Amino acid sequence: MSESRLFSSFVMAGYECSSQRRGDGRRLDLQASSGHAKWVSQDYARLAELGIRCARDGLRWHLIETRPDHYDWRSFLPLLQAARDQGIQVVWDLCHYGYPDDLDIWRPAFVERFARFAGAAARLMVEEGITAATYSPVNEISFWSWAGGEVGYFNPGARGRGQELKHQLVRASIAAIDAIRAHMPDARFVQCEPLIHVIAGTQRAGDISRAEGYRLAQFEAWDLLAGRQWPGLGGREAYLDVIGANFYPQNQWTLSAGKILRGDANFRPLAGMLAEVHHRYRRPVLLSETGAEGDERVPWLDYVATQLAAARARGVCIEALCWYPFLDYPGWDDDRYCPAGVFGYADGEGSRASFHPLHQALQALGRNPELRR
Numbered sequence: 001m002s003e004s005r006l007f008s009s010f011v012m013a014g015y016e017c018s019s020q021r022r023g024d025g026r027r028l029d030l031q032a033s034s035g036h037a038k039w040v041s042q043d044y045a046r047l048a049e050l051g052i053r054c055a056r057d058g059l060r061w062h063l064i065e066t067r068p069d070h071y072d073w074r075s076f077l078p079l080l081q082a083a084r085d086q087g088i089q090v091v092w093d094l095c096h097y098g099y100p101d102d103l104d105i106w107r108p109a110f111v112e113r114f115a116r117f118a119g120a121a122a123r124l125m126v127e128e129g130i131t132a133a134t135y136s137p138v139n140e141i142s143f144w145s146w147a148g149g150e151v152g153y154f155n156p157g158a159r160g161r162g163q164e165l166k167h168q169l170v171r172a173s174i175a176a177i178d179a180i181r182a183h184m185p186d187a188r189f190v191q192c193e194p195l196i197h198v199i200a201g202t203q204r205a206g207d208i209s210r211a212e213g214y215r216l217a218q219f220e221a222w223d224l225l226a227g228r229q230w231p232g233l234g235g236r237e238a239y240l241d242v243i244g245a246n247f248y249p250q251n252q253w254t255l256s257a258g259k260i261l262r263g264d265a266n267f268r269p270l271a272g273m274l275a276e277v278h279h280r281y282r283r284p285v286l287l288s289e290t291g292a293e294g295d296e297r298v299p300w301l302d303y304v305a306t307q308l309a310a311a312r313a314r315g316v317c318i319e320a321l322c323w324y325p326f327l328d329y330p331g332w333d334d335d336r337y338c339p340a341g342v343f344g345y346a347d348g349e350g351s352r353a354s355f356h357p358l359h360q361a362l363q364a365l366g367r368n369p370e371l372r373r
Contacts, residue, residue, distance in 0.1 A: 006134075006188065006242065006284060007320040008053035008089040011366045013342075014289060014324030015043070017058030019098025020148075021155040022332070027098070031060060034329045039350035040079050043327070044086040046343065046352070050359065051366040055083070056136070056288065056322055058093030061117060062100050068113065071120050080128060089134070091190050091288075094118050094176060096139045097154065105148075105156045105168065114172045119179030122187065132186040136244060136288070137176040141169045141221035142193050167233055170224040174234045192244030192288040193221050194251060195277070197268040201254035211255045222281060242319070243281055244288030245274065249300060262303060270307035271314065278316040285317060289324035293340045297358045305365055323362065327352070 016030040031037040036057075047053070063075040083090045095114065103110050118137065125133050138144070147153040149165030158165065173191070180187050198214040200207035220229065222243065227235035252260040252267055260266050278285060287308065292300035301323070308318050327341040342359055343352035 005319070009051060009366060010320050011050065011052050011362055012320045012322035013047055013052050013055040013326040014322040015055060015057045015327065016325035016329050017060070017093055017096045018332070019060050019062055019096060021098070023152060023154060023157060027062070028332060029060065030329055031058070034325070034327045035346035036327060037075065039346050041082045041085070042350040044082050044088045047086070047088060050362055053087060054089040054320065056091045056093065056324065058096045059121060060098065061095055062098050065100050065113070065117055068102070069116060071117070073124060080125065084128070084130070091134045091136055093136045093139050094121065095137065095172070097144055105165070110168065111172045111175050115175035115179040118176035119183055122180040122183040126183055131184065133184060134188040134190060135180060136190045136192050137173040138169050139192055140194060140246065141166055141173065142218060144169060166221065167224070167230065170221060170233050170235065173225060174239055177239055189241040190244040190286055190288060191222060191225060191240060191242070192246055194218060195245040195247045195273050197252040197260070197273060199254055199260070199266055201257045207255055214255070219280065240281060240283060243277055243283045243285045245277060245285055246289035247287065248290060249292050249296070270304060271310035274311040274316050274318065275314050284319045286319050287321045289322055291324050291340050293338060297340070297355065298361050301358065301361050301365070305368070
């Protein structure tokens with residue numbers, strides 16, 4: 001029985017590392033507020049009991065580069081060293097919505113600085129003895145361009161500039177990939193984007209066209225990176241490596257009429273959505289984020305696992321499933337307690353109580369030969 005070719009285990013632990021500035025100016029730092037930054041060694045060690053040997057985690061650029069081209073790695077080295085000590089393969093997010101305060105994201109300097117930062121991170125990893133890491137350069141270009149460029153939800157707080165921001169983030173991702181490959185030619189890259197489905201809810205041609213436009217927009221970031229749209233941005237097929245598909249219970253909706261939830265006749269099966277992505281790009285696929293809250297966690301995992309098996313039966317190359325986030329966390333907008341993880345908040349010594357039903361379900365999933373082969 002063989003393991004996944006790209007990742008060390010089929011189940012992956014996703015550690016929330018968002019670091020954006022909210023619309024009110026407050027900086028979020030989910031690695032700190034979840035306790036993961038402080039207790040990373042214990043968090044990684046805890047994965048062994050689940051048979052998990054890989055994770056998604058991130059670098060906090062805003063802490064590392066507080067002045068141009070000067071890097072303070074103290075916030076990152078404990079994570080890197082803990083992963084090495086515990087034998088955890090990590091997909092490293094380089095920019096999970098956050099960036100240094102002195103940067104204007106709209107200017108060429110943003111792309112240039114990000115590339116230098118990415119290259120410096122790769123150089124550091126090589127110096128630490130890691131010669132072939134996996135990176136997610138810019139997390140969720142599509143969502144960020146909407147949230148930060150279209151509706152002003154978080155940084156840069158713009159409205160009506162979503163497409164412009166999307167192009168800028170694609171440029172930054174391409175530049176980062178080039179900079180990393182200069183130091184680490186064997187690096188791999190996961191481009192994580194939300195997987196969505198949108199329907200019109202009416203028979204009006206205009207609504208149908210608008211809904212389909214929203215749905216097809218989920219592919220734009222990948223198409224731009226591959227040079228299939230706007231090739232002047234520098235995209236080429238070589239920049240599209242592993243497809244990272246993020247999928248949650250709320251990722252489907254009817255135009256102007258709310259969410260389509262699992263169990264609704266209009267809810268599109270995940271297997272079909274993954275098959276469409278695979279047919280379009282012919283790349284390996286990582287389900288790079290999936291999860292639910294409260295008592296919905298185990299039913300959602302069961303649904304997703306069944307759909308991944310169905311997708312594989314249709315020839316889709318599914319490499320792994322990342323439960324995200326792996327730790328309970330305070331909500332972005334109101335600090336509410338979000339019971340979405342396998343483990344809860346840490347106590348004063350780094351111990352975390354597990355949500356036992358999900359803990360057991362993930363153990364069983366990791367042993368499933370149909371998903372590990």
